[in-house]
Amino acid sequence: MMYVLALYLLSQPGSEVAALESKHLTNLRQLTRDFVRAGEGYFSPDGTLIIFQAEEKGENPFYQQFILNVATGAVRRVSPGVGKTTCGHFHPSGQKFIFASSHLDPEAIKHYAAERALREEERQTKKRRRYVWDFDRHMDIFQANLDGTGLKRLTDSPGYDAEGSYSADGKFIVFCSNRSGEKNLELYIMNADGTNVRQLTKAPGCYNGGPFFSPDGTKVIFRSDRKKKDHLQLYVINVDGTGEKALTDDENWVFWAPYWYQDSQHIIYTAADHSDPNARPNYDLYWMNIATGKKTRLTYAPGADVLPVFSPDYRQILWTSTRGPDRSSQLWLADFTPPRDP
DSSP states (O other), X not given: OHHHHHHHHHHSTTOHHHHHXXXXXXXXXXXXXXXXXXXXXXXXXXXXXXXXXXXXXXXOOSOEEEEEETTTOOEEEOSOSSSOEEEEEEOTTSSEEEEEEOTTOTTXXXXXXXXXXXXXXXXXXXXXXXXXXXXXXXXXXXXXXXXXXXXXXXXXXXXXXXXXXXXXXXXXXXXEEOTTOTTOBEEEEEETTSOSOEEOOOOTTXXXXXXXXXXTSSEEEEEEOSSSTTOOEEEEEETTSOOOEESOOOTTEEEEEEEXXXXXXXXXXXXXXXXXXXXXXXXXXXXXXXXXXOEEEOOOOSSBEEEEEEOTTSSEEEEEEOOSTTOOXXXXXXXXXXXXXX
């Protein structure tokens, strides 16, 4: 129903979608175009660069990492180009970045054919696959210079290591790993050089991922399906593992991709109603006061508005959207006016 409503709004004269969104989002513009799909972007500390994942037009059907110069629009690939990558994130110094990659998988290239076969089946049947994240056991976290040189492996435990991000002081990385067992996707914190790994969450048998340190360095926000498989809810936990708290509690909805606002008291995130198995969920961006739980919807376009992040000055939002003319997943940017708390 929500998806149908969004389609209706988008078709109205003057676009009611724009009217609804303009209270908090203005000057919307699409940043990426020359990719099959692109998304999950993060700003450099000075706001001049964006690291993001995208699928190039060519042999490899999986995401690689790219850096975009915001002023000039110039883009360059900074990952090896083989296998899969995800979750690029700049170090606070602005001189390096981390990302997860499966390029060391000796059979990485062999997986391309299987993915292309699935896409051809989708094209012929006109039925889209249900989205499922692949916890590739060959995924590890790597560090590199801004031009992609100086590649250094930071994790080497068997299994999936990915979804990493730095603390504001650059001393630590929080990430997701199943190093304690294939079905135990827990959060861990390690030093920025990959040493001194310690477990943060303890919820075995489910997924805990997408973590980010709060700007003040005291908390980590993340998503987990511990209440209902694949139905993610949002959580916050102190960096010492105490004080874990659920921020959402509606098993009919999926909540994910939380990201902190500058005051460490508000977040932006993605959510969709999954209560009707016959309806296509419409993902939108929301704002939340984590103390009161008050939520404000920010986007109303049909399709998917996901993975929002703030610019370093918190005046803009960067996110992944299918709102463009060709409905492909691409990066979008907008000026942001925060909702007012009551």
